Amino acid sequence: MNQKPQTVDSDVAAVRNLMSGHQTAAGPARQAADQTDQRKLVMHRLVSVAVSAIGSYRPDRKAILITGLVLLVLLQPGFVLSILLISLLVGAVAFWCLGPERSVAVFSRLSDRFARLNPREARRWRARVWIAMRKWARLTGYLPPALAQHLQFPDFRATAEAEARHTAIVSDRLNRLSSGADIRGGL
Missing domain, CATH: 1.20.5 (Single alpha-helices involved in coiled-coils or other helix-helix interfaces)
Structure with missing residues (x-):
């Protein structure tokens, strides 16, 4: 009986070697190429996620203002310090020119308006x-x-208390006037 030797296809031999755990000479190079491809795929996915996140970000007004202020402080610290110093100087001059009582009255009115809002x-x-x-x-x-x-x-508590009493008296007089009562009768 004359048997012919069987020829094995190279792809079939590579699959058999992989299944048996043996590596061919091209195995380590192929694994390195596969790892490089996997790294590229992961980096591509990360970059695409980052680009889509940045593209879909819609900042609100507060985020824009805070970012702008931070950039202004980082890029132009001399400008920011000079603006703060000028503001402090203007505030001090206004306080000294108006006097403490008038300054507190202005501050009190602004504070009350802010409290209403x-x-x-x-x-x-x-x-x-x-x-x-x-x-x-x-x-x-x-x-x-x-x-x-x-x-x-x-200490401006006395001034604040006097203003509160005055406001209460005026409010009471206006209420009595609107109800038809005599204004002078209560004095």
Whole structure:
């Protein structure tokens, strides 16, 4: 019996070698190429996700303003410091020109208007101002009394209480006038 040797196709031999766990000479090079392809595929997916996320981002006004301010502080710190210094100087000159009583009256009116527009935020803001004033008073306590007296905020509770009483009296008179009662009868 004459048997012919069987020829094995190279693809079939490669599959048999892979199934048996043996690697051919081209195996390590092929694995390195597969790993490179996988890395490229992963990087492509990450980049496409990042590009789609950036493309779909729609910032609101607050995010734009905060980003702009951060960029302004980082890119132009001298400009920002000069604007802050000029604002502080203008505020101090206005306080000294108007006087403490008038300055507090203007501040009080602005504060009341803000409280009517946004009561919850106004309470938080007043608490922050009160804390800042307490810290300032504590800092001026370390100074000599003659200097500390000029740097302390005056106590405007009496002025605020007088304004509140005046507002209540005017409101009461207007209410009695609208109800038809005699205005002079109550005085």
